[in-house]
Amino acid sequence: MGSCLETLPGIFGRGSALEPLGVIDIGSNSVRLVVYDGAVRAPTPIFNEKVLCGLGRTVATTGRLEDTAVERAITALLRFRAIARVLGVKNLRAIATAAVREASNGREFLARGEQASGTRIEVLSGEKEAQFAAQGIMMGFVDADGIAGDLGGGSLELIDLSKNRLNDAGTLPLGGLRLIDVTGDRIDKALELVDDALAGIPWIGQGKGRKFYAVGGTWRSLAKLHMEQANYPLRVMHGYSLPLREAIAFAEQIRRAKKLSGVRGIEEVSRQRREVLPYGALVLERLLRRLEPSEVVFSVFGIREGLVYGLLNEHERRKDPLLCFCEDYARLRSRSVEHAHELRAWTDALFQGPGPSETPEERRLRHAACLLSDIGWRAHPDYRGEQSLNVVAHSALGGLDHVGRIFLALSVYFRHTGPDEQGSDDLSSRLVAAVPRRTLKRARILGAAIRAAHMLSIGMPGVIDETPLSYEGGKLVLSIPKAYASLDGERLRRRFQTLAALLDFPPEVRLLR
Numbered sequence: 001m002g003s004c005l006e007t008l009p010g011i012f013g014r015g016s017a018l019e020p021l022g023v024i025d026i027g028s029n030s031v032r033l034v035v036y037d038g039a040v041r042a043p044t045p046i047f048n049e050k051v052l053c054g055l056g057r058t059v060a061t062t063g064r065l066e067d068t069a070v071e072r073a074i075t076a077l078l079r080f081r082a083i084a085r086v087l088g089v090k091n092l093r094a095i096a097t098a099a100v101r102e103a104s105n106g107r108e109f110l111a112r113g114e115q116a117s118g119t120r121i122e123v124l125s126g127e128k129e130a131q132f133a134a135q136g137i138m139m140g141f142v143d144a145d146g147i148a149g150d151l152g153g154g155s156l157e158l159i160d161l162s163k164n165r166l167n168d169a170g171t172l173p174l175g176g177l178r179l180i181d182v183t184g185d186r187i188d189k190a191l192e193l194v195d196d197a198l199a200g201i202p203w204i205g206q207g208k209g210r211k212f213y214a215v216g217g218t219w220r221s222l223a224k225l226h227m228e229q230a231n232y233p234l235r236v237m238h239g240y241s242l243p244l245r246e247a248i249a250f251a252e253q254i255r256r257a258k259k260l261s262g263v264r265g266i267e268e269v270s271r272q273r274r275e276v277l278p279y280g281a282l283v284l285e286r287l288l289r290r291l292e293p294s295e296v297v298f299s300v301f302g303i304r305e306g307l308v309y310g311l312l313n314e315h316e317r318r319k320d321p322l323l324c325f326c327e328d329y330a331r332l333r334s335r336s337v338e339h340a341h342e343l344r345a346w347t348d349a350l351f352q353g354p355g356p357s358e359t360p361e362e363r364r365l366r367h368a369a370c371l372l373s374d375i376g377w378r379a380h381p382d383y384r385g386e387q388s389l390n391v392v393a394h395s396a397l398g399g400l401d402h403v404g405r406i407f408l409a410l411s412v413y414f415r416h417t418g419p420d421e422q423g424s425d426d427l428s429s430r431l432v433a434a435v436p437r438r439t440l441k442r443a444r445i446l447g448a449a450i451r452a453a454h455m456l457s458i459g460m461p462g463v464i465d466e467t468p469l470s471y472e473g474g475k476l477v478l479s480i481p482k483a484y485a486s487l488d489g490e491r492l493r494r495r496f497q498t499l500a501a502l503l504d505f506p507p508e509v510r511l512l513r
Contacts, residue, residue, distance in 0.1 A: 126171025414447025
C-alpha cells in the first residue's frame with residue numbers, strides 16, 4: 001500500500017479539490033450531517049451532528065413517513081444547510097435510505113428535503129447501501145476480508161468483501177424501528193421474522209471463520225455497553241472486537257433483558273437509542289449464529305465514509321489510511337515532520353538482525369508511532385506523556401485494531417516518560433495491562449529509541465540521518481561523525497544505555513574522526 005507524503009495546506013490543514021466535503025445521511029432513524037476536511041484517504045470529521053427523527057417508525061405498517069418525523073427532518077436539513085454555508089462546504093452530498101425509499105410519500109419528502117438542504121438527495125437502493133457500507137469498511141480498515149453488516153432503523157444490508165473486491169450482497173427488512181412496528185414491539189415475534197429473513201440469504205455460509213464488520217449506531221451502542229460492563233480502558237468504538245461466543249452471549253443477554261434500566265452501563269446509551277437496542281441485539285445474535293465468523297469488529301466507518309471513498313481516485317485509495325492520518329497530524333502538531341520520517345528510517349536499524357524481529361504490520365505501526373512521536377511538544381514537560389497518550393489513544397485513527405492503537409499511545413507515552421514508567425495515571429496503567437507482553441516490550445524499545453534520538457537531534461531534521469545505529473561485534477553502536485561530536489553528552493549516553501539494555505546489547509557510542 002502506498003505511503004502518504006503529498007499534502008498541501010488548506011482551510012483545515014490540508015488541500016483537496018473537494019474540501020471541505022459535507023455528507024447528509026437521511027436514515028430511517030436519524031438524520032445526520034458530517035463535514036470532512038476533504039475527499040482524502042483518511043478524512044477527518046470537522047463537524048458531526050445527528051437528529052433522531054424516526055422517519056421509518058411506521059413505514060412498514062402505514063406505508064408513510066410520519067408527519068411529525070418529516071417536520072423534524074426538514075428542520076434539521078434547514079440547519080444543516082446553514083452549517084454547511086458557515087463552514088464553506090464546497091461539495092454537499094445527500095443520501096436517503098430505506099424509509100424514504102419505501103414510503104408512499106417519499107417523493108413529497110424528497111422535494112421538500114432538497115429545497116431545505118439546497119442539494120439533490122440521492123435515494124439509495126438496498127444494493128447501493130450495501131456497497132457504500134462495504135466501501136466504508138475499506139476506508140476504515142486495511143485489506144478487510146469478511147462480511148459487513150449495516151443495521152439501520154429500516155433495513156439490514158449485508159455484503160461479502162475480500163480485500164478491495166465486493167462480492168455477494170443483500171438487503172433485509174430487519175431494521176430496529178421496522179421490527180418494533182411490524183411486531184407491535186414484541187421481541188418474541190421478531191425472533192421468528194429475523195430467522196426467516198436470514199434463511200433467505202444463500203451465501204451466508206461464506207462468513208464462517210472470517211471477520212464480521214458491524215456497522216450502524218445500534219450496534220455501536222451495544223459495543224459501548226459491552227465496554228462499560230467489561231471496564232475496558234478505552235471508549236473508542238472503531239476497531240473494538242469481540243470473539244464470536246462472547247459476542248453471541250452478550251447480544252443474547254441484552255435481547256433477553258426484561259428491563260434495560262437494570263442493565264449495567266445503560267446510562268451510557270442515549271434514551272432515544274435504547275428502544276431499538278434489544279432488537280439490534282436480536283439481529284446480531286441470530287446473524288452471528290448463522291455466519292459463525294471468527295470475531296465481530298465494530299466500525300464507525302459506514303455509508304457516509306463509503307460515499308467519500310467512492311469519490312477517491314485509485315492512487316488515493318491505495319494509500320495507507322493509518323499512515324495518512326499520522327502524516328497529516330504530524331504536519332499539524334509536531335515541530336518537524338521531516339524529523340519524524342528520519343525517525344522511521346533511524347529505528348529501522350534496531351529491528352534488523354541480530355536485533356528483535358518484527359512483522360510487516362509491526363513495522364507499519366512503528367512507522368506510525370514515529371510520525372506521532374512529537375505531537376505533544378507544546379504541552380508542559382511534566383504532562384507531555386500523559387497528554388500525548390490521551391490524544392493518540394482517542395484519535396480518529398483508522399486502519400488498525402485496538403492493540404495497535406494502544407501500542408501507538410504507549411510508544412509516544414514512553415518517549416516522554418521513559419520506558420521504565422509503569423503507568424502513573426489510571427489510563428496509562430490500564431493500557432499497559434491491556435496489551436500482550438511482546439507489544440508492550442516493543443513500545444518500551446521504541447519509546448527509548450525516540451528519547452535517545454531527540455536528545456541527539458533536539459527534534460530537528462538533518463542530524464540522526466547522519467548518526468546511524470548498527471549492530472557490530474555483539475554491541476549496539478551509535479556512530480556520531482565529527483561534525484556532530486559536540487552533541488554527545490551524559491544525558492544522551494544515559495538514554496542510549498537504556499535503549500541498549502532493553503535490546504540486551506552492550507552500548508557503544510562511536511565518535512568518528
